[in-house]
Amino acid sequence: xxxxxxxxxxxxxxxxxxxxxxxxxxxxxxxxxxxxxxxxxxxxxxxxxxxxxxxxxxxxxxxxxxxxxxxxxxxxxxxxxxxxxxxxxxxxxxxxxxxxxxxxxxxxxxxxxxxxxxxxxxxxxxxxxxxxxxxxxxxxxxxxxxxxxxxxxxxxxxxxxxxxxxxxxxxxxxxxxxxxxxxxxxxxxxxxxxxxxxxxxxxxxxxxxxxxxxxxxxxxxxxxxxxxxxxxxxxxxxxxxxxxxxxxxxxxxxxxxxxxxxxxxxxxxxxxxxxxxxxxxxxxxxxxxxxxxxxxxxxxxxxxxxxxxxxxxxx
Amino acid sequence: xxxxxxxxxxxxxxxxxxxxxxxxxxxxxxxxxxxxxxxxxxxxxxxxxxxxxxxxxxxxxxxxxxxxxxxxxxxxxxxxxxxxxxxxxxxxxxxxxxxxxxxxxxxxxxxxxxxxxxxxxxxxxxxxxxxxxxxxxxxxxxxxxxxxxxxxxxxxxxxxxxxxxxxxxxxxxxxxxxxxxxxxxxxxxxxxxxxxxxxxxxxxxxxxxxxxxxxxxxxxxxxxxxxxxxxxxxxxxxxxxxxxxxxxxxxxxxxxxxxxxxxxxxxxxxxxxxxxxxxxxxxxxxxxxxxxxxxxxxxxxx
Numbered sequence: 001x002x003x004x005x006x007x008x009x010x011x012x013x014x015x016x017x018x019x020x021x022x023x024x025x026x027x028x029x030x031x032x033x034x035x036x037x038x039x040x041x042x043x044x045x046x047x048x049x050x051x052x053x054x055x056x057x058x059x060x061x062x063x064x065x066x067x068x069x070x071x072x073x074x075x076x077x078x079x080x081x082x083x084x085x086x087x088x089x090x091x092x093x094x095x096x097x098x099x100x101x102x103x104x105x106x107x108x109x110x111x112x113x114x115x116x117x118x119x120x121x122x123x124x125x126x127x128x129x130x131x132x133x134x135x136x137x138x139x140x141x142x143x144x145x146x147x148x149x150x151x152x153x154x155x156x157x158x159x160x161x162x163x164x165x166x167x168x169x170x171x172x173x174x175x176x177x178x179x180x181x182x183x184x185x186x187x188x189x190x191x192x193x194x195x196x197x198x199x200x201x202x203x204x205x206x207x208x209x210x211x212x213x214x215x216x217x218x219x220x221x222x223x224x225x226x227x228x229x230x231x232x233x234x235x236x237x238x239x240x241x242x243x244x245x246x247x248x249x250x251x252x253x254x255x256x257x258x259x260x261x262x263x264x265x266x267x268x269x270x271x272x273x274x275x276x277x278x279x280x281x282x283x284x285x286x287x288x289x290x291x292x293x294x295x296x297x298x299x300x301x302x303x304x305x306x307x308x309x310x311x312x313x314x315x
Numbered sequence: 316x317x318x319x320x321x322x323x324x325x326x327x328x329x330x331x332x333x334x335x336x337x338x339x340x341x342x343x344x345x346x347x348x349x350x351x352x353x354x355x356x357x358x359x360x361x362x363x364x365x366x367x368x369x370x371x372x373x374x375x376x377x378x379x380x381x382x383x384x385x386x387x388x389x390x391x392x393x394x395x396x397x398x399x400x401x402x403x404x405x406x407x408x409x410x411x412x413x414x415x416x417x418x419x420x421x422x423x424x425x426x427x428x429x430x431x432x433x434x435x436x437x438x439x440x441x442x443x444x445x446x447x448x449x450x451x452x453x454x455x456x457x458x459x460x461x462x463x464x465x466x467x468x469x470x471x472x473x474x475x476x477x478x479x480x481x482x483x484x485x486x487x488x489x490x491x492x493x494x495x496x497x498x499x500x501x502x503x504x505x506x507x508x509x510x511x512x513x514x515x516x517x518x519x520x521x522x523x524x525x526x527x528x529x530x531x532x533x534x535x536x537x538x539x540x541x542x543x544x545x546x547x548x549x550x551x552x553x554x555x556x557x558x559x560x561x562x563x564x565x566x567x568x569x570x571x572x573x574x575x576x577x578x579x580x581x582x583x584x585x586x587x588x589x590x591x592x593x594x595x596x597x598x599x600x601x602x603x604x605x606x607x608x609x610x611x612x613x614x615x616x617x
Contacts, residue, residue: 018423021421021423022423022424024421025419025421025422025423025498027497027498027499028416028419028422028498029416029424030412030499031412031413031415031416031498031502032412032413032416032417032428034408034409034412034413034466034467035409035410035412035413035428035432035467035472036413036428036431038409038466038467039431039432039435039467039469041448042445042448042463042464042466043434043435043439043440044435045440045444045448046439046440046441046444046445046448047438047439047440047444048440048444049440049443049444049445049447049448050440050441050444052443052444052447108340111333111336111337111340112337114329114330114333115333115334115337123341124337124340124341125603126600126603127341127344127345127348128340128341128344129603129606129607130344130348130596130599131344131348133523133527133592133595133596133599134527134592135526135527135528135529135545135548135591135592136527136529137527137529137545137546137548137549137552137553138548138552138588138591138592140552140553141548141551141552141553141584141587141588142347142351142588144552144553144555145552145581145584145585146347148581150363150577151362151363151364151365151581153347153350153354153365153368156365156368159365160365185343185344185347188340189340189344190610193607193610193611194610194611197610197611216323216325216326216329217325217326217329217330218325218326218329242437250529250530253530254549254553268442271441271442271443272442275442275443275446276442276443276446276534281443281447284442284443285441285443285444288441288442288443289441291441292438292439292441295437296437296438299437
């Protein structure tokens with residue numbers, strides 16, 4: 001076999017090299033092993049468990065010995081009277097959050113960028129980043145305390161201005177607004193970091209040239225800084241779209257009560273309730289799977305649209 | 316910033332608008348925080364009536380006394396510290412070596428591993444299959460259910476990988492290898508000591524995550540004595556278990572007592588918010604630089 005032409009020889013040489021590299025760096029496989037097994041067990045393991053969505057899983061039976069039922073659970077979910085409510089609540093909370101929560105950090109970052117370096121800037125940044133580190137339980141506690149009808153701070157303020165304060169916590173009409181704006185309060189400042197990083201990468205020469213051309217500060221923000229943020233904005237927008245159906249469910253769960261349920265119940269809280277509280281394992285898994293599939297489709301669609309219309313995309 | 320150039324009138328107006336806007340943002344974020352601090356040491360009657368609106372009035376430390384006397388809060392604190400320490404250690408032990416391996420260009424199979432990890436960002440098994448897995452592994456009602464299922468985050472692995480790839484000179488690694496250093500030696504003796512900033516960032520991100528998490532504990536733990544602080548807080552702040560549940564007949568004195576109890580309960584709420592958030596808020600200004608660095612490493616070059 002020594003007389004064959006050079007191509008396979010090179011191939012073999014390449015293969016040998018690969019083997020040599022693998023042998024040389026065998027320790028790197030030990031390095032990656034914990035993460036590999038972690039993801040294999042705790043991420044891929046549950047993916048294998050998704051099969052119970054198509055089965056009638058009964059915990060007392062052998063782990064996966066239950067009978068197949070096909071799409072029964074999905075059909076039951078789609079035909080249930082709460083299906084459209086859940087879908088509407090999930091989508092409307094997400095879109096509301098996106099519409100308010102997405103632009104605010106951008107505007108804030110553009111403003112921060114105009115503030116001169118110094119004590120004031122440091123103060124503003126330190127203070128606005130801080131709420132990011134408040135836990136979701138404390139956040140929910142703050143919302144409940146501030147909006148408490150008897151002695152809440154926000155209620156006092158509204159009444160102090162001469163208006164009658166609505167029942168924020170118990171009226172379905174206010175739930176989404178309360179959810180979205182508390183989220184803005186908590187994360188808008190932190191969200192500026194990524195945009196500030198992008199702004200710090202803007203070539204100062206562009207600004208100098210613009211100043212010489214007589215541009216005002218506002219014009220420079222509009223024609224230099226905003227375009228500089230667009231790649232970051234697109235990536236974050238795509239990522240946000242992918243999570244459209246998985247709204248911050250921990251906070252909703254904490255703020256939910258029987259009176260605001262009609263507008264606060266979303267798919268993920270429903271999955272939690274039907275799955276872990278009511279122990280309808282198969283049904284809940286099916287609902288969760290539906291949620292992930294819609295998320296995936298949204299992510300791919302948005303990425304596709306963005307890729308066609310601009311040069312930025314996730315992949 | 317270009318200095319020495321006099322601001323035009325339009326620029327000045329623009330800047331005034333910007334500063335006003337930033338100042339309003341500052342006030343909106345800072346006010347609730349200051350209010351909670353003041354309310355936690357004010358007379359609850361003044362807070363309830365709205366007389367206390369910025370500075371504490373009728374200073375009392377009764378709320379804190381009750382908080383510190385509550386044994387549940389102390390056990391919660393202890394548990395949270397334990398879970399945070401063990402959880403963060405596991406996180407780092409899994410994340411750092413994996414990220415380092417993935418940062419090496421001569422690591423055969425890094426595309427495969429990267430792809431396999433990335434998939435988990437977008438696809439998952441969902442709540443019930445994960446719960447059943449954890450249950451099947453016998454971890455329910457143990458600390459392990461809180462620290463093992465979150466042992467690594469793909470986002471943090473990517474951030475660390477980016478740091479290793481960009482901040483540790485490849486020449487240094489090559490030189491060490493030529494000198495006969497094995498990969499383990501290279502990693503422990505050369506790479507890790509040079510990676511303190513990223514280790515700090517990761518420890519902080521993971522640590523804050525453990526400190527603040529409640530959902531895992533809520534679904535996996537059923538023994539009060541193992542509850543972390545956040546779950547105790549949930550009982551006090553959200554489920555309002557501190558508030559009296561006295562129902563039925565209310566005469567004048569009972570109503571007064573009830574009222575008093577409710578006031579104390581709200582005082583306690585402000586107190587626990589401070590007590591539980593204090594450790595993070597206290598270290599935060601010192602660590603802010605690292606946090607910000609972490610986000611930037613992940614975002615700009617990620």
